[in-house]
Every structure is written in structure tokens, then in C-alpha cells.
Amino acid sequence: MKFKLTIAWLYPDLMSTYGDRGNLICLEKRCSWRKIEVEIKNITLETGISELLTADLLFMGGAQDRQQKVAADDFIHHKGPVIKRMINSDIPALFVCAAYQAAGYYYKPYHGKDIPGAGIFDLYTEHPGDQKQRLIGNCASEIVNLSELKGTTLVGFENHGGRTYLGGKMKPLAKVLTGGGNNGEDGFEGGVYRHAIGSYYHGPLLPKNPQLADWLIARALEVKYRKKIKLQPLVSFEEKVAHKKMLKSIT
Amino acid sequence: MIRQTAALIIGQAVGQFSRLLNLGAGGTWPGELALSIDPHILKNLAGHIRKGIVIVAGTNGKTTTTLMIKTILEANGNSVINNSSGANLINGITASLIRQADIWGRLNCDYAVLETDENSLPAIVEEITPNAVVCLNLFRDQLDRYGEVDVITEKWALAIKNMNKKTALILNSDDPQIAFLGKKYAGKTVYFGLNVKKLQKYSFEHATDSIFCPNCGRRLKFAAIYYSHLGWWQCLKCGLKRPDPEFFNWESPLPGLYNKYNTQAAAAVAKTLGVEDGLIAKSLKKVSPAFGRQEELVHQGKPLKLMLSKNPAGFNESLRTVIGLKAKNILLVLNDRIPDGRDVSWIWDVDFEMIPAKVQITVAGDRALDLGLRMKYAGLKYAVETVLSNAINKAAGQAEEKLYVLPTYSAMLDIRKIISGKKIL
Numbered sequence: 001m002k003f004k005l006t007i008a009w010l011y012p013d014l015m016s017t018y019g020d021r022g023n024l025i026c027l028e029k030r031c032s033w034r035k036i037e038v039e040i041k042n043i044t045l046e047t048g049i050s051e052l053l054t055a056d057l058l059f060m061g062g063a064q065d066r067q068q069k070v071a072a073d074d075f076i077h078h079k080g081p082v083i084k085r086m087i088n089s090d091i092p093a094l095f096v097c098a099a100y101q102a103a104g105y106y107y108k109p110y111h112g113k114d115i116p117g118a119g120i121f122d123l124y125t126e127h128p129g130d131q132k133q134r135l136i137g138n139c140a141s142e143i144v145n146l147s148e149l150k151g152t153t154l155v156g157f158e159n160h161g162g163r164t165y166l167g168g169k170m171k172p173l174a175k176v177l178t179g180g181g182n183n184g185e186d187g188f189e190g191g192v193y194r195h196a197i198g199s200y201y202h203g204p205l206l207p208k209n210p211q212l213a214d215w216l217i218a219r220a221l222e223v224k225y226r227k228k229i230k231l232q233p234l235v236s237f238e239e240k241v242a243h244k245k246m247l248k249s250i251t
Numbered sequence: 252m253i254r255q256t257a258a259l260i261i262g263q264a265v266g267q268f269s270r271l272l273n274l275g276a277g278g279t280w281p282g283e284l285a286l287s288i289d290p291h292i293l294k295n296l297a298g299h300i301r302k303g304i305v306i307v308a309g310t311n312g313k314t315t316t317t318l319m320i321k322t323i324l325e326a327n328g329n330s331v332i333n334n335s336s337g338a339n340l341i342n343g344i345t346a347s348l349i350r351q352a353d354i355w356g357r358l359n360c361d362y363a364v365l366e367t368d369e370n371s372l373p374a375i376v377e378e379i380t381p382n383a384v385v386c387l388n389l390f391r392d393q394l395d396r397y398g399e400v401d402v403i404t405e406k407w408a409l410a411i412k413n414m415n416k417k418t419a420l421i422l423n424s425d426d427p428q429i430a431f432l433g434k435k436y437a438g439k440t441v442y443f444g445l446n447v448k449k450l451q452k453y454s455f456e457h458a459t460d461s462i463f464c465p466n467c468g469r470r471l472k473f474a475a476i477y478y479s480h481l482g483w484w485q486c487l488k489c490g491l492k493r494p495d496p497e498f499f500n501w502e503s504p505l506p507g508l509y510n511k512y513n514t515q516a517a518a519a520v521a522k523t524l525g526v527e528d529g530l531i532a533k534s535l536k537k538v539s540p541a542f543g544r545q546e547e548l549v550h551q552g553k554p555l556k557l558m559l560s561k562n563p564a565g566f567n568e569s570l571r572t573v574i575g576l577k578a579k580n581i582l583l584v585l586n587d588r589i590p591d592g593r594d595v596s597w598i599w600d601v602d603f604e605m606i607p608a609k610v611q612i613t614v615a616g617d618r619a620l621d622l623g624l625r626m627k628y629a630g631l632k633y634a635v636e637t638v639l640s641n642a643i644n645k646a647a648g649q650a651e652e653k654l655y656v657l658p659t660y661s662a663m664l665d666i667r668k669i670i671s672g673k674k675i676l
Binding site for chain 2: 012013014016017018019020021022025026029045046064065066067069070136137138157159202203204207208238239241242245
């Protein structure tokens with residue numbers, strides 16, 4: 001059977017500051033190497049809801065504050081509620097860094113009013129004040145809450161001032177090995193809700209963690225074609241070597 | 252005065268000492284020490300420069316533009332001092348001036364042309380009053396170290412608002428956020444940009460940072476694009492638009508679109524300082540590449556061109572230039588040390604996909620494996636060499652004609668060290 005996936009890249013011209021494109025390139029290549037047809041749709045301010053609804057997989061990345069503000073109104077009031085329904089019907093999604101925060105209930109800055117989020121994820125984020133250090137650096141963790149990937153490791157780079165706290169509906173994605181993770185306190189990184197994942201590992205999370213890319217692709221196919229999918233394995237030698245080298249150098 | 256003299260003597264002694272021991276040419280710590288003894292030493296030293304100071308800021312092009320300005324001013328009969336790109340923070344700039352001053356703080360020169368780091372520009376224009384400040388461009392660069400483009404723009408806008416009105420502000424009309432800085436300034440503002448039609452594109456590359464109106468936030472309309480977010484822009488909502496540049500058709504002495512911008516900026520400064528058109532054109536022709544920027548070297552009998560490439564906008568332009576020069580062999584070197592930025596995520600914003608399949612690619616550096624992975628996902632064939640000296644030897648050995656080397660900052664210094672056998676900066 002010939003499979004096809006439509007991937008929605010949310011706000012590529014606004015929420016894509018930290019090499020986020022790496023995730024799309026990774027998903028696209030790992031599909032095409034398996035002869036799964038892929039279409040990437042750029043979904044931005046001017047794009048209609050009907051386009052968004054054609055997606056089998058969603059991705060949204062990190063941004064500068066000003067660009068995040070430009071996207072916020074459209075995300076919270078127009079596309080957010082639709083994305084929430086899609087995620088509640090098990091469409092897989094990846095929200096990285098600023099998008100992870102924006103998918104929660106709110107962001108409380110050190111000064112000024114709370115910035116509302118789309119309320120897709122049961123979480124909130126607070127900035128602890130100028131005195132507290134930003135959480136910056138290479139980081140690693142071990143997946144605890146995706147049954148298929150439990151015990152596998154993630155490597156990445158984090159750079160965030162906000163501290164994120166998960167509510168009961170959101171499970172942590174991974175246990176921190178090195179780095180700050182969600183809040184620098186509870187030892188967890190990222191979050192999982194149904195088939196949607198949030199992570200502070202910004203920019204290109206997937207290329208060095210290809211198991212996560214494959215997990216998203218497999219879930220997207222299962223939901224779309226309503227059957228159990230076992231992806232054709234790929235060798236992924238270069239991915240594993242780069243992953244291991246980083247893991248070894250920081251843990 | 253006593254404090255300043257003490258600062259100078261100690262600063263100079265430390266500089267001499269570190270040069271003697273070959274710890275790098277004087278470095279930045281003589282400046283650091285002198286500033287801790289006399290916090291206003293920069294201001295005092297600057298006051299002794301006979302005709303004045305030019306400050307050059309921006310993500311890409313600082314070193315080349317500084318060199319162009321220096322070349323023109325010297326041709327006009329001035330003695331000019333400058334700093335190196337490794338010394339473009341306030342301590343490095345101070346060190347560069349101390350090195351050339353006598354113990355009374357007198358500097359025997361007409362002009363100082365100084366490049367400054369993005370984060371240091373506000374502190375520098377607060378301390379001294381330059382004749383001209385050039386803002387070249389702002390692109391995403393070492394986000395873990397500098398912060399985002401918008402954050403830097405805000406700091407610059409505030410600094411420029413409070414700047415002494417005697418300073419001429421030289422701005423890139425094609426970079427929306429840079430051009431908008433002119434609206435905050437009551438002093439003299441001069442714009443430069445590009446008007447060449449045949450180099451225009453009509454779609455963006457992925458890495459753009461300023462495509463929304465800096466005034467009202469609406470998406471800007473671009474009638475033409477040169478690279479990244481540089482182009483002919485306007486806002487259809489609030490009416491803000493690209494100012495008409497006064498400097499746009501000066502001929503660039505070096506390849507690359509980015510050098511065309513650097514040339515316009517240098518000409519704008521020279522004209523503002525009273526140099527005649529004919530002399531500007533003539534002396535621009537004499538400009539040779541700056542340290543590591545399209546610099547030509549020879550290694551094991553093979554010609555080699557070194558092109559510093561440290562962020563997506565710069566890297567894309569280096570690649571375009573190299574491909575335009577019909578490169579057959581490319582060595583890409585990615586480090587993640589402090590001067591490079593620890594975060595290498597940005598390589599996924601570089602359009603490596605434009606490299607033709609027949610080009611032979613070698614990847615090296617601290618993060619060679621990440622770069623290799625990026626090549627794999629760009630569908631390119633490549634060789635990985637984790638030891639830099641082996642990488643250069645092999646790549647140069649294989650090169651049919653010239654080897655083009657695109658390194659990050661610390662990698663560029665390492666390569667020069669390997670080739671020359673000693674530390675240079």
C-alpha cells in the first residue's frame with residue numbers, strides 16, 4: 001500500500017529561529033527514504049483553517065518574542081482551537097521551545113501581565129526573574145513516557161528563561177540526565193499528551209534523535225490509515241554516531 | 252590623570268609581555284586591566300585622536316567594511332588605526348588604543364576605525380562621540396550568546412536615541428529594522444543600499460529575521476530581495492518604507508553580494524568624512540581581503556581560499572559566492588567554542604541543498620558529525636575528518652584547483668595556525 005502524509009509546519013516564517021527547519025527536513029527525508037509520499041504545508045497567519053485540517057502531523061518551533069507576539073493572536077484565537085481538536089483526535093504533533101510554552105495555559109513574565117497560551121497542553125510557564133539564570137547548553141535525557149521508546153535517550157540544546165510546570169493531564173517526556181529540563185527543579189524534560197509532544201530541546205530535535213521522528217511518522221500513519229504500522233527500519237548510522245558522541249561528551 | 256597614566260603603563264606592559272611570550276598579539280586583557288583601574292580610559296584616549304572615530308557594527312561584514320574605510324582614509328593622507336575582529340568588545344577596543352598610545356595617553360593618528368560587537372555598541376557610543384556610526388545589518392547569529400535580533404535592535408534603538416547628535420548615522424536602507432533606527436535619531440542620517448536589478452530575487456531563503464514591519468508589526472511587502480531579509484521593502488499598513496539610499500552604485504573590489512553592501516557603507520562613511528568621489532573609487536580598488544575573509548593562502552602547494560562563515564545569512568552568501576566561482580572542492584569546518592556559539596542548531600537554517608552534486612565536500616571541526624548529518628539530510632555526498640590538520644591535508648591534496656574553506660570563527664583561527672605553523676591573532 002502506498003502511504004501519504006501531509007505535515008503542517010505552523011508559522012514557518014515566524015516561529016523558526018533556532019534551526020527548527022531541521023525537524024521538517026528530518027521528517028520529510030525519513031518518509032521519502034521509506035517511499036512514503038510527503039507534503040509539507042506552510043501554515044501561517046494568512047492560511048485558512050481548511051488547509052490546516054488536511055494535516056496528518058503538526059510541527060511548531062521556537063521564535064523571537066516580537067514574532068511570537070505577531071503569531072499569538074492567530075494561534076490563540078483562530079488556529080489553536082482547531083489544533084486542540086486535532087490533537088484530541090490523536091493527530092501527532094511536536095511543539096518545540098517557544099511553541100511548547102505557547103501551547104500551555106499561560107506564560108507569566110517577570111514584569112507585566114500574563115501572556116495567554118492556546119491551552120492545548122495542561123501546563124504553565126513562569127519566568128523566575130532576572131536574577132535566575134537562563135537554562136542554556138547541551139543537554140540529554142532518557143524517555144520515560146512513550147511506551148515504544150522508553151529507555152532511549154534524547155540529546156539537544158536548550159536555551160530558555162521560563163520554567164514550565166506540568167498539570168495532571170500532561171506526562172513528562174523524559175528524565176533529565178544533563179541540563180535544566182522543564183524547570184531546573186523536578187528533573188523532567190518535555191511533556192506528552194496523547195500523541196503530541198512538547199520539548200525544550202530547541203531547533204533540530206529530530207535529526208539526532210531519529211527514533212522520535214519515526215515515532216511521530218508511525219503514529220501519523222496509524223491514525224490516518226487506522227491500522228497498526230511497523231515502519232521499514234533505516235540504518236541511521238550517522239544519526240547514531242552524532243547522538244552517541246554528544247551523549248558521551250555531556251553525561 | 253595619575254589613574255589614567257597608571258592604567259596605561261600597566262596596560263602597555265601587560266600587552267608587551269603577552270606579545271613577547273607569543274600569547275596572541277596583546278589580546279584583550281591589557282584593556283580589561285586598564286578599564287578596571289580607569290573606567291573612563293576609552294573616553295580619554297578617544298579625545299586624543301586628531302580627526303575622529305568611526306564605529307562599524309552589524310552581524311556580517313564588520314571586518315571587511317572597517318578595512319575598506321581604513322584604506323580609503325589612508326589614501327586620503329590620514330594615519331588610521333583599527334582593531335582586529337578578535338578585539339571588538341569594549342576591553343579589546345581599549346586594548347587596541349592603549350597599544351598605540353604613549354604614556355600620556357596621546358595617540359599619534361588622525362582616525363580610529365573600530366569594529367564593535369553587537370552587544371558592545373550601546374556602551375561604546377555612551378562613552379565616546381564618534382564622527383560616524385555604521386549599522387550594516389542584523390541577522391540571527393550565536394543566539395545563545397547575543398540573543399535574538401529583536402533584542403539587539405531594541406538595545407541599539409535606545410543607544411542611538413541618546414547618542415550625541417554630532418555623530419552621523421550610516422544605515423542600510425535594505426534591512427528594515429536597521430533602516431528604522433533612523434527614525435529614532437535627530438542627528439544626520441545617511442542611507443546606503445543596493446539598486447542593481449539583475450541581482451534581485453523574488454522569494455525568500457528560509458533564514459530571515461526582519462520581514463515584519465518594525466513600526467506596526469504587519470507583514471512587509473518586498474518588491475525585490477537581495478539576500479536573507481535585505482531588499483526593497485514597504486509596509487502597506489502604516490506606510491513605512493525603505494528609504495531611498497544615497498549610496499548604491501559604488502563598485503565592489505571583492506566577490507560576493509555582501510561585499511557590495513560593505514562597499515556602499517564604506518563609501519558613505521568616506522564621503523561623510525569629506526573624501527572626494529574620485530579618490531574613494533580609486534582607493535576602493537586597492538582593497539585586499541581581510542583576515543580570513545576571502546583570504547587567499549597556499550597549503551602544500553595548493554591554493555586555498557578562506558571564507559569565514561558563522562551564521563545562516565553569511566553561510567548562504569559564502570556558498571553562493573563559492574558556487575559562483577565554480578568551486579570543485581569545499582572544506583566545511585564547524586566548531587562550537589565560545590567565539591563560535593555553543594549551539595550549532597543554525598546549520599539547519601543554512602541552504603546546503605544549493606551545493607551541486609559534483610562538488611567534493613569534506614566536513615571537519617568539533618562538530619563535524621553534526622555537519623555530516625546535515626549533509627546526509629541535504630542529500631549530498633561528503634567525507635568526515637574529525638582531526639582538522641588531516642582534513643586540510645586531505646582536502647587540499649584532493650583539490651583539483653582551489654580548495655574553498657568555510658570555517659566558523661575559532662576554526663578559521665585554527666586553520667591559519669595549522670597553515671602558518673604559529674598563532675596569528
